[in-house]
Amino acid sequence: MRIEFLGAAGEVTGSCYLIESRGTKFLIDCGMFQGGRDAHAKNLGAVRLDPRQIAFVVLSHAHIDHSGLIPRLVALGFRGRVYCTPATAALLQIMLPDSAHVQEAEAAWQNRRRHVSGKFARADAAPLYTVNQALLSLDHLEPVDYDRPFSPQPGLEFVFRDAGHILGSAIVECTIGAAPDRHRLVVSGDLGQPDRPLMRDPARIAHADVLLIESTYGNRLHKTLEETEAELVGAISETFARGGNVVIPAFAVGRTQEVVHVLAKLVRGGRLPDLTVFVDSPMATAASATTLRFARLLDDEARSIAEWMVHNRRRFNLRFTATVRDSMAINQVTGGAVIIAASGMCNAGRILHHLSQNLPRRQSSVVITGFQAQGTLGRRLVDGAREVNLFGERVPVKARLHTIGGLSAHADQAGLLAWLTGFRKAPRRTFVVHGERQNSIEFADAIRTKLRWTDVIVPSRGDAHDIGCA
Ligand SMILES: [Zn+2]
Structure with missing residues (x-):
């Protein structure tokens, strides 16, 4: 195997x-590079x-950094099937056309800018793929449930196990x-943190010869x-006391539903006052509907909170804004609202x-709940930028910035190590991937010292x- x-x-x-392996080539994930x-x-x-x-292709989950180049692969001639869980397939129907958009x-913006700056000599910018190409690529999806073995070719058998990261996310065996x-x-x-809201814990795996x-x-x-x-309650209460809004950048898929769930739980438990929450993202709106459609995949608490929300719309006023006009109308709300919008890393x-x-307003706050990759606006905010560039203008950062790391959709070191202890013996070889280099190196060291792999x-x-097998 190579x-x-x-x-x-x-x-x-x-x-x-x-x-x-044995003359067959396949991909696990086909994700887009983002940031930088x-x-x-x-x-x-x-x-x-x-x-x-x-x-x-076998897809672990719907996030664009794992799935986003599927339309390009198909546009360039790929003819095979793309295996994923049914929930992942449902999310991709929303996400891939959006990514193409x-x-x-x-590309259109780049071309306008080149035109204005007179740089005609440079070739026209082309999109990585078009909406039409994204729609065509969806025909290649082949949904398979968790825990059901499937065999795309003789001698190769796969199973998806629940990774507890986002709806439909899978560990690939x-x-x-x-x-x-x-x-x-x-x-x-991507592995979820055990005991996190909404998703079940990642499934334990007992055996691997090679592990990524x-x-x-x-x-x-x-x-x-x-x-x-407690941090979230603190951030929201302080902001409302100052008369501002709480802005929460969040991935449309996964994080948005999770933040809504935690806010509803805090209102239900009386720890937050009655709330108006705007989810200002058409994709998050669609993903929220998909989440409810696959409610059987959520944990028990998530289902009970979803039920509570249906019967307590006055206490928890959740508003999905569809049109740009609705979105602009939120600008009239100067205080007392929670606004959740994508993208999670503030790059679009x-x-x-x-x-x-809200950044120029001392009364408001921005609550960062997700990982911010190098090169993104979100990362610059987390790193304490005093001024940022938005729509070609310098915008001062006066709003208060809160970074709340505990909502991460990814397991922390303890969560990852605990998951690794599920293996009865050390894999012959373990590759540490999907981390900024220094994080990966430190985690590899932790595996060597704590697990003695x-x-x-x-x-x-x-x-x-x-790898000297098959
Ligand atoms: Zn992910």
């Missing part, structure tokens, strides 16, 4: 692993080999060959859920309007490893 790390090696985005100046160039160069040579808008010459590759995908494990927070510990809730989307309205590697993008 593994080539095409992305998410020494960084958090662009998840894509090319596996070659070179992301676009990396995305353009990501599909280097002839996509017709790739037999199939963002690509098209970005791949068994190659038949006994006695059988080997198992396990790809953790994520390490987004491999060198850190999250605060407990109680501490996190309606959140930018709410930031431009010896063969632990932090690969770089483009590295290929031949």
Whole structure:
């Protein structure tokens, strides 16, 4: 077996692993690089080999940094199936066309800018893929439930296990060959933190010969859920006392539903006053509906809170804004509201309007709840920027910034190590992926010292490893 790390090696985005076994090539994940100046160039160069040579793709979950280059792969000639869970397939129906829309808008903006600046000599910017190409790629999705083995080709068997990260997220187990010459590759995908709101805990896996494990927070510990809730209550209460709004940038899929869930829980428990919460993202609105459709995948508490929300609309006034006009109307609300909008890293989307309205106001606050990759506006805010650039204008940062790490959709070091203890014996080789390099290196060290696993590697993008099996 040969593994080539095409992305998410020494960084958090662009998840894509090319596996070659017995003459068959397939991909696990086909994600987009996000954040940083070179992301676009990396995305353009990501599909280097002839996509017709790739037999199939197995997707761990719907987040764009794991799925976002599927339309490009299909547009460049891929003809196979893309296996994923049914909830992932439902989310991709929303996310891939949206991603294409963002690509098209970005290319159009680049071209306008070049036109204005007179740089005609440069080639026209083209989107990575169009909305039409994204829609066509959806025909390749092949939904398979958790815990149901499937075999795209003889000698290759896969199973999805619940990764507890977002709706439909999966750990991928791949068994190659038949006994006695059988080997198992396990790809953790993104792993959720145990006991987190909404999602179930990640499934434990007992056996792997080769393991790929994520390490987004491999060198850190999250605060407990109680501490996190107390921080959120503190941030919101202080902001409302000053007469401002609370702006929460959040991924439309996963984080938005989670934040809404925690806010509803805090209002139900009397820890927050009655609230008006705007979810200002068409994609988050659609994803919230999909979440309710797959409520059977959520944990018990999540289902009871969803029920409470239906019967307590006055106490918890949740408003989804569909049109741009509705979105603009939120600008009239100067205080006492929670505004949740995408993107989670503040690099695009309606959140930018709410930031431009609220960042210059001392009364307001911005609550950061998710990972902020290098090169994003969210990262600059977390790093304490006093001024940022929005829509070509300098905007002073006067609003208070709160970083609440405990809501992370990713397990922390303790959560990751606890998950690893589920393996009965150390895999022959463990690759630490999906983390900024230093985090991955520190997590690899933690695995070596705390679990006494010896063969632990932090690969770089483009590295290929031949593993002496199948
Ligand atoms: Zn993810």
